[in-house]
Amino acid sequence: MVHAGIVGATGYGGIELFRLLYNHPDVDEISLYSSSEAGKPYASFMPQVSGWFKGELRPIDEEQMKKELDVLFLATPAGVSGGLTPSFLDSGVKVIDLSGDLRLKNTEDYEKWYKKQASSESLLNEAVYGLSETNRENIKKAEILANPGCYPTAVLLGTAPLASRSDWNGDSLIIDAKSGISGAGKTPSEKSIYANTEENFRIYKVNGHQHIPEIEQQLQWWSGESEPITFSPHLVPMTRGIMATMYVNVDKTAPAEDWMELYREFYKDSPFVRVREDFPATKDVYASNFCDIHVTMDERTGRLTIVSVIDNLVKGASGQAVQNMNIMLGFEETKGLEFFPLYP
Amino acid sequence: MVHAGIVGATGYGGIELFRLLYNHPDVDEISLYSSSEAGKPYASFMPQVSGWFKGELRPIDEEQMKKELDVLFLATPAGVSGGLTPSFLDSGVKVIDLSGDLRLKNTEDYEKWYKKQASSESLLNEAVYGLSETNRENIKKAEILANPGCYPTAVLLGTAPLASRSDWNGDSLIIDAKSGISGAGKTPSEKSIYANTEENFRIYKVNGHQHIPEIEQQLQWWSGESEPITFSPHLVPMTRGIMATMYVNVDKTAPAEDWMELYREFYKDSPFVRVREDFPATKDVYASNFCDIHVTMDERTGRLTIVSVIDNLVKGASGQAVQNMNIMLGFEETKGLEFFPLYP
Amino acid sequence: MVHAGIVGATGYGGIELFRLLYNHPDVDEISLYSSSEAGKPYASFMPQVSGWFKGELRPIDEEQMKKELDVLFLATPAGVSGGLTPSFLDSGVKVIDLSGDLRLKNTEDYEKWYKKQASSESLLNEAVYGLSETNRENIKKAEILANPGCYPTAVLLGTAPLASRSDWNGDSLIIDAKSGISGAGKTPSEKSIYANTEENFRIYKVNGHQHIPEIEQQLQWWSGESEPITFSPHLVPMTRGIMATMYVNVDKTAPAEDWMELYREFYKDSPFVRVREDFPATKDVYASNFCDIHVTMDERTGRLTIVSVIDNLVKGASGQAVQNMNIMLGFEETKGLEFFPLYP
Amino acid sequence: MVHAGIVGATGYGGIELFRLLYNHPDVDEISLYSSSEAGKPYASFMPQVSGWFKGELRPIDEEQMKKELDVLFLATPAGVSGGLTPSFLDSGVKVIDLSGDLRLKNTEDYEKWYKKQASSESLLNEAVYGLSETNRENIKKAEILANPGCYPTAVLLGTAPLASRSDWNGDSLIIDAKSGISGAGKTPSEKSIYANTEENFRIYKVNGHQHIPEIEQQLQWWSGESEPITFSPHLVPMTRGIMATMYVNVDKTAPAEDWMELYREFYKDSPFVRVREDFPATKDVYASNFCDIHVTMDERTGRLTIVSVIDNLVKGASGQAVQNMNIMLGFEETKGLEFFPLYP
Missing domain, CATH: 3.40.50.720 (NAD(P)-binding Rossmann-like Domain)
Incomplete structure (x- = not known):
């Protein structure tokens, strides 16, 4: 014990x-x-x-x-x-x-x-x-x-199946991340009070958040290349939860199902990562240790959209x-x- | 098993x-x-x-x-x-x-x-x-x-230590109850949609809620007398939680501490009922099986104020x-x- | 100008x-x-x-x-x-x-x-x-x-038609009041942060709020008698709005409609006080100068329930x-x- | 009249x-x-x-x-x-x-x-x-x-100063949009009930929302070219407000201030569009007819981040x-x- x-x-x-x-x-x-x-x-x-x-x-x-x-x-x-x-x-x-x-x-x-x-x-x-x-x-x-960190967990689990592939386009990666207010910690501040959070959606530290080098470091370990990311964190009027919506270009189009299969295979022995059949919401993982992920391919633009959700405190x-x-x-x-x- | x-x-x-x-x-x-x-x-x-x-x-x-x-x-x-x-x-x-x-x-x-x-x-x-x-x-x-029922649980645990006493004044009991919207169930309705719930505090079924006879029945079992209660349920813009604020007259004033001691003694072998040193909030029991209670005496009016909180779904x-x-x-x-x- | x-x-x-x-x-x-x-x-x-x-x-x-x-x-x-x-x-x-x-x-x-x-x-x-x-x-x-004050406005507009009558029972008055968090002001505090307010319903300053003497003073001006009130303020997870739920005993039962008529007559030249046909919710007056009121009589207990709602900041x-x-x-x-x- | x-x-x-x-x-x-x-x-x-x-x-x-x-x-x-x-x-x-x-x-x-x-x-x-x-x-x-439409208003006011320029890279445009739930209308549905909205952040109709052709049509009128956009709408747990976070590549880097100046000039005779010195939040325009915009340049990636907020109902x-x-x-x-x- x-x-x-x-x-x-x-x-x-x-x-x-x-x-x-x-x-x-x-x-x-x-x-x-x-x-x-x-x-x-x-x-x-x-x-x-x-x-x-x-x-x-x-x-x-x-x-x-x-x-x-x-x-x-x-x-x-x-x-x-x-x-x-x-x-x-x-x-x-x-x-x-x-x-x-x-x-x-x-x-x-x-x-x-x-x-x-x-x-x-x-x-x-x-x-x-x-x-x-x-x-x-x-x-x-x-x-x-x-x-x-909380953002890196959501982002890196969402990109891990791709980032070590030779066709990874790291320089096209855009991360639009959204977090509940508990990420700002317990100390009262103008930012964290109810009247400034409820019925309000905010963006902060655009391309300036301290989780950026943590994400870039791991992506470099996987891909072998150092490439800056675009990273926009937002604050959602809720206490818990993170959604990372990620966009990345792919060289050639493949059906969305192929990308899903890649993710399923990658996480087949990882019980806490659930590759979902549809886009997950943060409440699907609320107060749990799951990370739910879905990926889709837009054939009109040749771009993947990847969504990864976690409870930021779990x-x-x-x-x-x-x-x-x-x-x-x-x-x-x-x-x-x-x-x-x-x-x- | x-x-x-x-x-x-x-x-x-x-x-x-x-x-x-x-x-x-x-x-x-x-x-x-x-x-x-x-x-x-x-x-x-x-x-x-x-x-x-x-x-x-x-x-x-x-x-x-x-x-x-x-x-x-x-x-x-x-x-x-x-x-x-x-x-x-x-x-x-x-x-x-x-x-x-x-x-x-x-x-x-x-x-x-x-x-x-x-x-x-x-x-x-x-x-x-x-x-x-x-x-x-x-x-x-x-x-x-x-x-x-959810309301009866909060109300009855809050009144149990008093209602079997000979000095119980059942006819003075007023129950002002507040519940999160999950009590209304899962079926979508005008009442339960977000835009009508957020930033809104509502009262409903005043003296007409079906939990009234359930409360009165148990109070009668304890006190031996059939007495109608005043019961006002309200809807709070939150998902889970009930607070019952209860008011009852007492025959003679006794220090608040005496009433607290009565409650502590009554629940000393009940691990889920916590007699708290101060008034509890619903989040103190969120997603748990606890019922937290506090009671105070107002010497100016000779009235007890009893507060009982539970998670309505637990x-x-x-x-x-x-x-x-x-x-x-x-x-x-x-x-x-x-x-x-x-x-x- | x-x-x-x-x-x-x-x-x-x-x-x-x-x-x-x-x-x-x-x-x-x-x-x-x-x-x-x-x-x-x-x-x-x-x-x-x-x-x-x-x-x-x-x-x-x-x-x-x-x-x-x-x-x-x-x-x-x-x-x-x-x-x-x-x-x-x-x-x-x-x-x-x-x-x-x-x-x-x-x-x-x-x-x-x-x-x-x-x-x-x-x-x-x-x-x-x-x-x-x-x-x-x-x-x-x-x-x-x-x-x-905000609470006194809601409470006194709700009791004004009654408190100057000879049959007013001021000593039976119980006020269960609920307010949005903006009432706590703009300074960040543990009480006002989002994570302690959302999904939480709280009670505070029971029989100890500084609006009590303001309410008692006006009631005394009307009724001629000094009588202590029971007053429980609560905090609702919302920014704006107050509901005062008030209970008072009446000497003899009269149909609810008679009480409604008394209120309608009292406020017939007051455009901002709306005597409503059913219990109002705080969102009915959100961001406006209205005070909406409804009153009902419970014949089982001989008690009036009066509800008054305002936007606390308007x-x-x-x-x-x-x-x-x-x-x-x-x-x-x-x-x-x-x-x-x-x-x- | x-x-x-x-x-x-x-x-x-x-x-x-x-x-x-x-x-x-x-x-x-x-x-x-x-x-x-x-x-x-x-x-x-x-x-x-x-x-x-x-x-x-x-x-x-x-x-x-x-x-x-x-x-x-x-x-x-x-x-x-x-x-x-x-x-x-x-x-x-x-x-x-x-x-x-x-x-x-x-x-x-x-x-x-x-x-x-x-x-x-x-x-x-x-x-x-x-x-x-x-x-x-x-x-x-x-x-x-x-x-x-609501999304097109936020998106097009955010891109108008750029889209008619010869150096516009329409094919790099990614729009990550977030809306309050009132956008889903008044009819109760599983999607719009409180318990599924509060403490939940959702994504829906990825690259499938009916506002996409409306945005593309106007961009084409401005730029002369038909280019598909990437568009991800999300639902925020709030009633009103839209934020569109937009990403677009630019040919050569220019200081953020130059882009700001372009926006200020473009909107100098438009009182409802406010080019703000910092990123706006949705509550900055709550219940008003304003559209607040800020733009910044990330020199590491050569990408603009544009944020535009409106009240979706105003x-x-x-x-x-x-x-x-x-x-x-x-x-x-x-x-x-x-x-x-x-x-x-």
Whole structure:
């Protein structure tokens, strides 16, 4: 049985991790850590757990953590993991970092897009990128895992079957992405208040979002070529969910069904990726670890339209982190994640 | 292990039942029945289960069902259970009816409020009213269970600690209830469309809702007196959740803390009822089987204000049905229901 | 033609005032004032006016304002009007205060409920309470007007036809009120963010809201008796709108139609109060200055249920302020307010 | 003064037309027509107008209409205008058709995309396409006007400054469009109910929407070339608003500011099109006749991103229809439309 720790348990990612780990059949103990709120009952931040979960937030004591924990999740803001993670190297504690700190292998990219100092190159080299479906062998051996961002998860699962093909036209790729507001985090801001979100559809950080280099890095690993993408994130008046609508040119037309078959074959051993017969909606995967995908070919324009949907807090963050924990610890990949989307 | 059947699996109650039973550790087979849609894959109604659940809707064949099933849930519209249930009497199949058909013991009440013919008196006498926390001993022995309505669950759990006391003033009880739109069911109507629900708060069926006699019947069982209630249901622009705000006069003032203590004591062995230190919100119990309650005393007016919140589709319908199944089959009451509310 | 000024033009009340005054046929100039943001273009706070309205926020210069303005609206937080208003006494500038500062005649009440120092008694005596439909004669002569709060507007218009009758049972009055989140103002807070508001129904400040003494004061003026009310405000997941559901006992039963007739007669010369044939919803008055009311009698309990709906930012604040300006300046009461609710 | 008629006054387009015309300073009479509901008070369909507007729906009597009306708006479903309009040719009544019937000049296109029989070619030739900002001279002289669709309005105003240039790359144009649910109309359907819309983001009719030929036709008129577009409409969980995010390749890079200047110049005499300094959100134009646009150049990819937002029921339907009426009747283009977006 596993003893799991979470640093950053009061943010949205940490809350969702706690909810998932609490019901995981192989996790029997969860410790929650906070530097600023240590000593307070978790329920004082989360009325949802009151009555049932009596645990308190514990101070961050790395020596103690190394003795007790099997796996440590870092659900912290950018700039924290680089400091915390090195203590756990060679400690036997598996570290799964949900922040963006360990994802970019090129330190210049990190510093340009995140405006913070990058982690050490040795740490970055040690950290395995955890897009579960496409990197299982490396994840199995990982001691430190960089859990993918929410947009990159939706985008990369939607392009993986294509991007390693010789006929991939990476320079034509346009990504029009839409996210629920929980992606903006828990801190109140003018952007996140109800009156500015309800009955409003917004676009932001056009070609300027920090998930762009993460997507480009993985596409380059697959295709061998460095090509800039066009990426427009939007905010939808809803709490959870991401849809990435993607457009890419193909060299020669083939029936839509051929492209579907390519996707089905690619994901045939990946239970959480469902290649759907029609375009999915975000509610089809709400509060679940699924990524639903559909692709179609427009013969008039010679262009593919690919749609990929996830719950940004589950498959786009905490659910995929648990999936990666399962792979790292040798459990069945689906353990603790075998539940259906909530409806309605 | 249990083989469970659901009639009416494509409505909201049936969908939620399926979701809960699918993850119940003691249920290993679920059969879904439909008279009109038999033969079609369940996933064609529910994209949420596509890929993972291949089952089809089966025709209603009572003889076959009696051979195979351990428990049968009826998530059917009013007027159906009365016809279906008698076949299963003495069959060994436990029947849990989520409709309103078997709740009212007085057939005149049923016919007045539901405008349909009542079930036979013998059937009504056989059916045990399943407000789990207050009727466990009878539920344990039940062959046929009438699962409470959503509003009655919130209201009755909020008044149970008071209504059997000698100082109960039933005639002063005013219930101002608010529900998400899923309570109106799945059939599209002018009432349920988005443009009439969003940015709209509505009141309906004032003192005319069919849950009124169900509440009055239980209050009379507790207090020994028949007293009409004032009941105003409202529709909130949200999908799930009920809050019942209740007002009742008390003979002499006692500190709010005394009333809280009364509630805590009453529910000390009921894990799903959480007596909260402050007024709860519906999102505190979203997608969970909890009922959260708080009570306060206004010394200026000598009146109690009691607030009770539930998820109408879980504790107010399918979750309580599973809780009742657990009690009827001798399982731990919380089995398959030990998950936290979703947040955010 | 009128030159109107607004202090506090960047809050929700001020924004709505600007929108209404901009289209008022007798207002030809609007000056916007701010102590902290003077010099900045209004459009930089309000993308909605960009391109069309080039005005800047002006500093608060009372001498200058007295020379230029005909009417001054104060859409400021509690605690500001008491300081600003006295300068304009005897200046010929009509002052309309949208804050709570000048509403309560009893300074102890103000200090107890608002936790701030009260305005001077002479100022309070000068300020006329502006519930337009019930106080027109005094409003006509007012130099300083205290514009009613949002909840009091809905509640008092709903009870006015009853509260001055000899058979009024004020001590039985229970008010269950529901408001959209814009009532909480523009400052981001944990309470107002989308993820805590959507799919959530909340209750707050039970019997502790600062609008309670305002309601009780007016009821006492009408009935001659001081009686505490029970008042439960709730937050609805929507931006605009208030519904007050009110319960009151009546001495003897009379048909619902008699009560309706009483209301119709009372409001026959009040174009903005619509006595409706059925219970209204908040969207029936969305973005308009209407107050829609319906009343029904429950013969089983001898209790009236009264429902009153308004748009909290229009009839509950800025619209009523413009209506009061019309009365104070001798214009037709409906001027600039003759538009229908937005739908859908 | 103008007497205006509306056929189809109970649909969303007709309701919004009524609201706008009711406050139009040059319209003094409005007649509402319905074949199926004639004789019923309009308020029985629209609680929003109760008390103030006593008018009834009138039967469609073309002779009578020709005698009385100055302008007739057809807010009818596809397939109706073709039959109604010819009666009014040479009658002196200006006809403004809000449906799609008279927009496509090529009857084969209409029949392919609308699956109905096209109107006669002579009628189609007579009907002027009413994209107000780009076709004023023809609109002035029009007897019959085809009011543009909602998506085409947003898309074409966003591309007009580019599409007539010699360096226009029409074949690279990708349109990712997002609309509120009111675009789906008033009839309840599985698609439009709250529980399927809230907390859900959907894509539909990919490269199959009937607004595609309307957009392509206008682009061809401007560019001289027939080029297929990629068009993905999405449904946003909100009632009103459209955002079109558009991507197009440009031959040589020029600073973003140059493109902005091109747009500013193009729209300098068009008060309803606001070229904004930053990307607009749909709520910036909510319930108004504005179309807000911003364009940016990504130097990494050599691609423009253009964003255009409108309220689909105002500038995308009824507001533009009133704007066209103003032009046709020789009024100031902005008359009756000079109000700001509602906020919050």
